[in-house]
Amino acid sequence: MRNPDEVVLRVEDLRMRYGTNDVLHDVAFTAHRGEVLCLLGPNGAGKTTTIEILEGFRMRSAGRVEVLGTDPANGGEDWRARLGVVLQSWRDHGRWRVRELLAHLGEYYAPYSTERIRRPWQTDELIEAVGLTPHAHKKLRQLSGGQRRRLDVAIGIVGRPELLFLDEPTAGFDPEARREFHELVHRLTDDEDTTILLTTHDLDEADKLADRILILSGGRIVADGSADELSRQIAGEAEVRWTVDGQRFVHSTTEATKYVYELFKQHGEAVADLEVRRASLEDTYMTLVHQAEAGLTAVVSEEAGVR
Numbered sequence: 001m002r003n004p005d006e007v008v009l010r011v012e013d014l015r016m017r018y019g020t021n022d023v024l025h026d027v028a029f030t031a032h033r034g035e036v037l038c039l040l041g042p043n044g045a046g047k048t049t050t051i052e053i054l055e056g057f058r059m060r061s062a063g064r065v066e067v068l069g070t071d072p073a074n075g076g077e078d079w080r081a082r083l084g085v086v087l088q089s090w091r092d093h094g095r096w097r098v099r100e101l102l103a104h105l106g107e108y109y110a111p112y113s114t115e116r117i118r119r120p121w122q123t124d125e126l127i128e129a130v131g132l133t134p135h136a137h138k139k140l141r142q143l144s145g146g147q148r149r150r151l152d153v154a155i156g157i158v159g160r161p162e163l164l165f166l167d168e169p170t171a172g173f174d175p176e177a178r179r180e181f182h183e184l185v186h187r188l189t190d191d192e193d194t195t196i197l198l199t200t201h202d203l204d205e206a207d208k209l210a211d212r213i214l215i216l217s218g219g220r221i222v223a224d225g226s227a228d229e230l231s232r233q234i235a236g237e238a239e240v241r242w243t244v245d246g247q248r249f250v251h252s253t254t255e256a257t258k259y260v261y262e263l264f265k266q267h268g269e270a271v272a273d274l275e276v277r278r279a280s281l282e283d284t285y286m287t288l289v290h291q292a293e294a295g296l297t298a299v300v301s302e303e304a305g306v307r
């Protein structure tokens with residue numbers, strides 16, 4: 001049965017050093033069943049390193065990590081079968097055909113099928129879910145960049161993972177493919193209860209998909225919360241725009257509701273074109289990353305408050 005309180009991912013005091021270069025400093029976060037976490041951050045912030053440690057592809061330098069109840073450094077085949085991974089880089093299977101490859105990869109998961117989770121995903125259903133039906137019989141090298149990325153996603157989910165890692169899954173997608181991918185993510189979390197950790201540079205995508213956003217900067221988590229929580233905590237001011245008799249006005253305030261109430265009290269029905277604009281995720285992201293880069297290391301966290 002679904003238990004939304006179940007912790008699927010627990011990271012504490014995670015550190016990573018390449019040679020003498022510390023790239024992760026005391027990273028800590030958790031993810032619960034069915035949650036979508038988006039890991040944001042500038043190039044080189046440590047997103048891929050974090051994900052690779054959680055996937056068991058990279059050994060950490062220090063800290064505690066639990067993925068589906070197991071330390072990834074000791075995860076066996078049965079643990080790995082419960083994970084799905086979509087890496088940034090392409091794999092080289094150029095001569096295989098789409099359907100053939102997915103059916104083949106799916107066979108590896110059959111021994112890990114359970115009463116609750118039937119593995120693998122039925123091949124044609126999976127191909128349909130990622131929008132590759134018209135290309136099912138093509139060789140991989142004949143696919144476009146975006147089609148190839150859809151296949152990468154299919155490879156990641158063929159074993160019906162309980163936890164799915166997606167490293168920049170929509171890079172190279174056209175707007176329609178992006179929207180279809182977002183629908184697929186909702187389907188995976190709603191119908192299959194999949195927990196998803198994804199990295200993206202597309203803030204609009206993070207806004208649409210994430211239950212929680214983690215912002216990593218210089219190897220540190222500088223924010224942890226929903227898009228709304230982060231924007232409320234960082235940018236207290238909202239911008240109110242309106243017109244009276246065709247003349248435009250703009251005012252910044254921390255108390256938008258009260259301000260609008262006063263506005264109507266004063267001008268009544270003469271107020272038109274009213275808009276109240278809170279900080280966008282992009283505004284919030286820029287503020288937090290710039291603060292972190294300037295050495296202001298206050299961490300914004302819904303769970304912990306500001307510390």
Ligand SMILES: Nc1ncnc2c1ncn2[C@@H]1O[C@H](COP(=O)(O)OP(=O)(O)OP(=O)(O)O)[C@@H](O)[C@H]1O
Pocket residue numbers: 018023041042043044045046047048049050
């Ligand atoms: N194998 C490696 N050896 C040494 N340094 C590395 C290695 N891999 C990554 N790094 C360094 O670790 C830091 C974090 O890199 P990482 O790839 O995790 O960042 P990222 O947030 O995923 O960046 P991007 O958005 O560009 O993908 C960078 O400074 C990078 O140069």
